[in-house]
Amino acid sequence: MNKKKTLRFYITLWIAKLSSVALKILRRNATYFPGKIALTLCPEFMGIIEKPKTIIGVTGTNGKTTTCNMINSILEQNGFEFINNKYGSNIDGGIATTLIQGVNFLGRSKKDLAVLEIDERSSNKIFPYLTPTYLVCTNLFRDSLMRNAHTEFISEILNKYIPKETIMIENADDIICSHIAEGNRKIYFSIDKLETDTKECENITRDIRVCPKCLSKLEYEYVRYHHIGKAYCPNCDYKCPENPDYRITNIDKKNMQITVKSNNQEEIYDIVNDNIINIYNMLAVIAVLKELKLTAKQINDSFAKIKIVETRYSEEIYKNYKIVTQLAKGMNPIACSIAFNYIRKEPANKAVIMILDDLHEEANGSENTAWQYDVDYEFLNDESIKQIIIAGPRYLDSYIRCLIADINPEKIVYEKDLIDATGKLKLEAIEKIFILHDLYSIEETKQIKQKVKEIIDEKIPEEK
């Protein structure tokens, strides 16, 4: 229930709304500042402001933005009217900004539905004032060590602040995520055992190895990646949830389709992107939208039109070469490891260009590179990867990490300058070029892609 609106609230709301208008006139992003002002002037603002009746929250370490983008697209294409923080930040100021946009000057809610991406680390500043109807938790992994520390820290925040009334939609294959908010009503999603699953974990890191209840070593029926899989404690009842509500029973990569079973019914959906993490994201989207009573047809008709946003994944065939740009978030060892694994398992011979430095952090000094030792560089030590080009300010650190991963130095180019390094790309014996980049290197990625095209043009000039 919202608290009573006070004069302070109204004045704050008007100032925040005016600041939003002013920012738009100045052609600046009004995605965080109005909310920040509101929370500064009236700390209880988020608790007072009217909110839509139904709030879908999406949190977790990886996949929040992609999941929200897909939910937003499907709802839009099916004529729903709702507010969302698609263009805004996912911390308290950004959430407050979105809520401000969703009310009129009298503070009355204009829409009945909200889709909010919620930063898991900031949930202590959001959930005391906002109760999601549904909260999707995609997964929980170690992330930026400087900000998020470790999964126990994030789990404790989520467990402390998630409202009891919220219905949790959780990844049943993630033994950490699936035990968040134990007392809440739960809906689980899961992907059945895959041919690619293994008995032993191939990754360097696993954020849970020991049963938190009895300290026995956790065992797995199968491991997918890191701690994702079917984990259980051999000595007590701690395990991944059984009988998930939404299950992918088949992934047909050839026809790019998945089969989802829920309520004893099987439905077929078109795959938006075949990276396993995006298949999990799709399943989370299906689970939450089915709970909102959308039909499989409504969801799938929209999936067919959805593309992962270009800043996260893009592919282009250019004169017989496939150029893929893929986000591999700096400081996020799991995202990088998943990207490395995806590349090595992609058919065909390839070259990999990496700019994993957090250039934003670099501007403030020198990047903390400790996280690189939690990344599975060993996955790049694969016969199908013919060349690795490392560029950016921390190029030597990444090069040393590659050497420790036993990658043949003859395969590696390492240079600070992004374009000079890319200039050494060898097209012989490769069919695909992957450009792995950080969230803050979008412009640089475009330049690298352009340089790659120029190199291809030099090799195949007649098609210019």
Place this chain on the structure above:
Amino acid sequence: MKIEVLYPEFCNLNGDMGNVKYLKKCLPEAKFIETSINEQPAFCTQDDLSLIYMGTLSERSQEIVIKKLMSYRQRIEELIDKGQVFLFTGNSLEVLGEYIINEDKSKIEALGIFNVHAKRDMLHRHNSFFLGKYEDIELLGFKSQFTMLYGDNSNEYFATVEMGIGINKESKLEGIKKNNFIGTYIIGPVLILNPEFTLKLLSLMGVEEPKLAFEKEMIEAYKIRYKKFKELAVKNK
């Protein structure tokens, strides 16, 4: 040569296991004993360990590890006195202090080997770069922690601080060094970032004519980072 890695299922945060990975490259013949939480540590019965290593761990794991190591307190103290080489990185050092205080003032008794105690502040994570000196070696590193350590380490510190913090924000003395025990809040691949220090550690461990893996590249990377940290140190003064 034998190296014991304590509780890797817990003590694996912040890239600290990179140190073990790197030691394996420098010492391909060495035997690495990974001791898990329900096993008796090798140091209890073996006197020929060249190094005992422990990395950063979560707060809950610290409490589990303290309980486990409490029964071996006397043995650890005896080994430190005898000159056994230890390297404890990140907050693992706190396990050997007197106690850890939570924000609500509740206290977790630790092994009490060193006269220091830690204070947790889970809402304020400290992040900084470190530039300091261990003997005549200029050390580089990163710090990322919820705790600060208090107590007098002036007679048994690991390094002096030029940039960054010591055991707490007011201290200019980093870590603990007693005989061949080294405990430092520097996280992650401290051995990879500091080739000269790693050579020194290998000597302490008894390696004759120690040689670094990827020495040339490591020194080149060290020089670049050293220059940058020196510039930052001047800028921050």
